[in-house]
Structure formats: structure tokens, C-alpha cells
Amino acid sequence: MDVINVVVVGYGGMGGWHTDRIRNMEKFNLAGVWDIDPARLELAKERGIRAYGSFEEVLADDSVSLLVIATWNDVHKPLCIEAMRHGKNVISEKPVSMDTAELEEMIAVSHETGTLFTVHQNRRWDNDYLTMRNLVDKNTLGKVFRIESRVQGSRGIPGDWRKEKPHGGGMVLDWGVHLLDQALTMNDQNRLLSVWAQVTHITNDECDDGFYAELRFENGLSYYVEVTTNNFITLPRWYILGENGTAVIEDWELNGKMTLVHNWDKIDSVPVKAGTGITKTMAPRTDETIRDLPLETVNGKWEQYYDNIYDVLHHNAKQIVTHRQMRRCMRLIEAIFRSAETNQVVPFDEP
Numbered sequence: 242m243d244v245i246n247v248v249v250v251g252y253g254g255m256g257g258w259h260t261d262r263i264r265n266m267e268k269f270n271l272a273g274v275w276d277i278d279p280a281r282l283e284l285a286k287e288r289g290i291r292a293y294g295s296f297e298e299v300l301a302d303d304s305v306s307l308l309v310i311a312t313w314n315d316v317h318k319p320l321c322i323e324a325m326r327h328g329k330n331v332i333s334e335k336p337v338s339m340d341t342a343e344l345e346e347m348i349a350v351s352h353e354t355g356t357l358f359t360v361h362q363n364r365r366w367d368n369d370y371l372t373m374r375n376l377v378d379k380n381t382l383g384k385v386f387r388i389e390s391r392v393q394g395s396r397g398i399p400g401d402w403r404k405e406k407p408h409g410g411g412m413v414l415d416w417g418v419h420l421l422d423q424a425l426t427m428n429d430q431n432r433l434l435s436v437w438a439q440v441t442h443i444t445n446d447e448c449d450d451g452f453y454a455e456l457r458f459e460n461g462l463s464y465y466v467e468v469t470t471n472n473f474i475t476l477p478r479w480y481i482l483g484e485n486g487t488a489v490i491e492d493w494e495l496n497g498k499m500t501l502v503h504n505w506d507k508i509d510s511v512p513v514k515a516g517t518g519i520t521k522t523m524a525p526r527t528d529e530t531i532r533d534l535p536l537e538t539v540n541g542k543w544e545q546y547y548d549n550i551y552d553v554l555h556h557n558a559k560q561i562v563t564h565r566q567m568r569r570c571m572r573l574i575e576a577i578f579r580s581a582e583t584n585q586v587v588p589f590d591e592p
């Protein structure tokens with residue numbers, strides 16, 4: 242087997258995550274790491290990992306064919322471009338770039354140099370996401386007309402550079418990228434028509450510390466995405482509404498349930514007390530017409546991401562995270578900021 246030599250650039254939290262995994266892979270070999278912070282290089286050495294002396298030294302190492310760029314967001318573009326110009330294949334951490342203009346430059350260099358260029362959208366393999374998708378794909382709830390996808394924290398924006406605009410801080414470019422990529426990937430062939438969004442600044446003035454976004458797709462699906470960081474009571478990770486059922490996935494441990502209606506038309510009900518009045522419309526259904534079922538859970542195999550990189554480089558396979566998808570996600574991010582700024586629903590022109 243032709244093992245691929247990899248260098249991880251940026252040996253922080255996520256760089257450490259990649260190196261731990263690459264060290265256990267058969268098809269890849271961790272050649273070393275590079276970081277501008279000497280303390281991180283020292284730590285790498287202590288862990289038995291080669292620390293390169295400079296980025297130029299990495300680029301000059303002909304045995305290395307793949308770089309993983311796991312730095313602050315603002316330097317993804319220059320590092321990726323420099324690497325590709327030296328014939329290296331590149332995986333960028335998300336967000337791939339700060340905006341669409343940067344991304345177009347990066348894609349152009351990838352075409353010019355014939356090198357692989359993609360982004361690490363690992364959350365396409367998250368169990369909660371795949372469990373939700375499975376419900377939709379199998380039509381378990383009937384036609385799904387509404388999906389709500391939330392992640393909620395209570396500590397504001399973590400860390401340092403994530404609070405700073407010049408480094409690409411803020412939650413849209415952080416968790417937002419994952420949740421938006423998930424929404425777009427499962428609607429890969431479903432045109433996105435429009436976007437409405439608000440960004441929040443509850444704990445931070447410089448960067449958004451969260452956002453709410455409503456996506457409207459051509460098939461009628463309304464898809465809500467929320468990333469918030471000042472929530473001391475949280476809502477479920479997923480809420481999925483279909484014509485014949487509703488599902489809730491509470492958390493990453495896949496707690497949750499679905500409720501299916503098996504006799505939709507049996508809608509007679511006795512009015513129930515509601516606040517200062519009564520209601521038939523909002524009276525809960527009884528066991529006569531609905532039943533609760535456990536979720537059918539799906540386990541993602543994140544390793545498929547690196548397997549695909551190997552197959553692209555050695556077997557001419559198509560890359561899973563494509564340039565078209567990267568562009569679509571970055572354009573959606575820009576639409577979110579535009580909508581929030583103008584307080585308008587923004588049309589999304591699919592090319």
C-alpha cells in the first residue's frame with residue numbers, strides 16, 4: 242500500500258485531534274507538525290512527533306504529499322495556496338476560507354496545480370445528523386416539511402481568536418459552518434430559494450456569538466438552524482416534523498423518540514382547558530391515533546472522510562466534499578450576514 246505522508250499545520254486543539262487519528266491510520270503516516278507557536282512544537286516533540294522548523298521546511302519536504310491546515314481561519318487561504326503551489330494536496334479545516342472571494346482564489350489554484358483541495362466537514366458523519374437524515378430518507382414521518390437544527394451553549398464564544406474578527410471569529414464561521422453544511426448536503430439537489438437570519442451579540446460586540454437562520458427550499462422544506470451561546474436551558478438538538486409524525490433527537494447521545502399518527506382523520510376531541518379558555522384544536526391526541534416509537538439510530542463512520550482522500554489520491558475517486566458544496570456553503574454564510582444586516586429575506590440564486 243502506498244502510504245501518504247501528512248503534515249498537520251497548526252498544532253492546536255484540532256491539529257492535535259487530526260494527529261491523534263492519523264497516527265492510528267494504515268493508509269496515512271504522520272510525518273510531523275508545524276506551528277508558529279514554539280510551545281506547541283515543544284509539546285509535539287514531547288509526544289514523539291517531528292516538529293518542522295518552518296513552513297518552508299514542510300513545503301520543501303518532497304516525501305510529504307498532504308497537508309492538513311488546522312490554524313486560525315484567516316490563514317487558511319495563504320497556507321493552502323502556498324502549499325498547493327508547492328504541489329501539496331490540502332485539507333483545510335472549516336471554514337475553508339473567510340468568504341467566497343478567497344475560496345474562488347483557492348479553487349483556481351487547485352485547478353491550476355492539479356492538487357486536491359477540500360475542507361474537513363466531519364460532522365456529515367455525526368450520529369445525530371445521520372439518524373435525522375435516515376428518518377427523512379426513509380419517509381418514516383411522511384413528507385417532512387420542517388427541520389429544526391440547534392446547538393446551544395452557555396459560555397459565550399470560547400477561547401481567544403474565535404472572539405476576534407480579523408482571525409475569522411464568531412459562531413457563524415464556527416459551529417455555523419457544520420450545521421449549514423449538514424443542511425445543504427442533505428438537500429444537495431434541492432434548490433435553496435431564500436434565507437432569513439439574525440446574528441446575536443449578547444456576550445461579544447466584535448463577533449457574532451450566535452445566529453438564527455431560516456432556509457426555504459424549493460420542495461417546500463423549511464429548515465431552521467440555530468447556534469447560540471447564552472442558553473442555560475437548552476432545546477433538543479433536532480426537531481423534525483413530517484405529515485405523519487414528529488421526531489425529537491435530544492442530544493449527541495441520541496436520546497429522543499418519534500411519535501407517529503396511524504389514524505390521522507380521527508380528529509374528534511373533547512375540549513381541554515387552556516389558560517383562561519378551552520381548546521379542541523390544541524387538545525393532545527390520545528393513544529387511539531398515535532404511538533410513540535424509539536428512534537432508529539445510525540452510527541456514522543467518520544473514517545470514510547480520510548478513506549475518500551486516499552481514494553481520490555490513489556484511485557481517482559471523486560472527493561466527497563466537493564468544490565461546488567464548499568462554494569454553496571460559503572455563499573450561504575454570506576447570505577446569512579447580508580440578511581442579518583438588512584433585516585430582509587435574501588433570495589439565494591443557485592447557479
Ligand SMILES: NC(=O)c1ccc[n+]([C@@H]2O[C@H](COP(=O)([O-])OP(=O)(O)OC[C@H]3O[C@@H](n4cnc5c(N)ncnc54)[C@H](O)[C@@H]3O)[C@@H](O)[C@H]2O)c1
Nearest residue numbers: 251252253254255256276277278311312313314316334335
Ligand atoms: N472540524 C471540527 O470539528 C473543528 C473543531 C474545532 C476547530 N476546527 C477548526 O480548526 C481550526 C483550528 O481551531 P483550533 O480550535 O484547533 O484552534 P487553536 O487555537 O487551538 O489552534 C490553532 C493553532 O494554529 C496555530 N497557528 C496560527 N497561525 C498559524 C500559521 N500561520 N502557521 C502555523 N500555525 C499557526 C496556532 O499557534 C495554534 O496552535 C479552525 O479553523 C477551526 O475552525 C474544526
